[in-house]
Amino acid sequence: MRELTCANCGGSIQVENQFIRAVTCRFCGAGYLVRGDDTLDPSGQSARLADYPSRLQVGMRGVIRGRAFTVLGRIRYAYDAGFWEEWQIAWEDGAPPDWLEEDEGYWTLYRRERVKSALPAFEQVRVGSTLPVNNYRVYVTEKRTARVAGSEGQFSSVFPLTGTFGYFQGGADNHTVSVNYWQDEIELSIGDELDHSEIRIG
Numbered sequence: 447m448r449e450l451t452c453a454n455c456g457g458s459i460q461v462e463n464q465f466i467r468a469v470t471c472r473f474c475g476a477g478y479l480v481r482g483d484d485t486l487d488p489s490g491q492s493a494r495l496a497d498y499p500s501r502l503q504v505g506m507r508g509v510i511r512g513r514a515f516t517v518l519g520r521i522r523y524a525y526d527a528g529f530w531e532e533w534q535i536a537w538e539d540g541a542p543p544d545w546l547e548e549d550e551g552y553w554t555l556y557r558r559e560r561v562k563s564a565l566p567a568f569e570q571v572r573v574g575s576t577l578p579v580n581n582y583r584v585y586v587t588e589k590r591t592a593r594v595a596g597s598e599g600q601f602s603s604v605f606p607l608t609g610t611f612g613y614f615q616g617g618a619d620n621h622t623v624s625v626n627y628w629q630d631e632i633e634l635s636i637g638d639e640l641d642h643s644e645i646r647i648g
């Protein structure tokens with residue numbers, strides 16, 4: 447664990463593991479990118495998250511399908527019809543952190559996968575079409591524009607604190623495939639739906 451200092455408020459920021467690429471100061475909400483040489487580059491101010499009832503909180507520990515995890519961070523995404531939450535979780539077995547998506551009581555465990563195939567521009571993606579994405583044939587069911595409404599904690603992804611981004615989602619075999627079009631990067635996530643009882647807290 448590396449201990450760094452928030453340039454905005456002087457608070458201590460402890461970077462939890464080597465996968466962390468972005469942090470939000472827990473005292474003042476300043477956002478930073480974490481550089482390999484242990485420096486923090488300001489990335490903007492993160493909006494505070496108003497509390498809402500969830501089974502999870504940053505700092506909680508739990509078990510999914512026999513694997514122990516700690517909750518490192520939380521992002522709330524907003525779109526025209528509502529919002530959803532993504533929880534960054536670190537595995538105690540040392541594997542790269544994954545994401546738990548919470549959407550109206552449904553939970554999906556997402557792992558990031560490197561994009562290996564050419565993807566169409568966001569504008570060209572059509573709901574109802576089938577797109578090849580890496581080894582998946584994705585039937586596109588959803589295409590939207592969203593924004594980050596707030597964040598807290600630490601993250602293995604770099605996401606925009608301001609502005610909007612496009613994403614699409616679809617099904618491939620028994621996975622959910624989600625593609626985010628960030629400004630500089632396309633991020634691919636492969637999801638497995640979790641039954642409520644497969645997440646044990648504490």
Ligand SMILES: [Zn+2]
Binds near residue numbers: 452453455457472
């Ligand atoms: Zn701070």
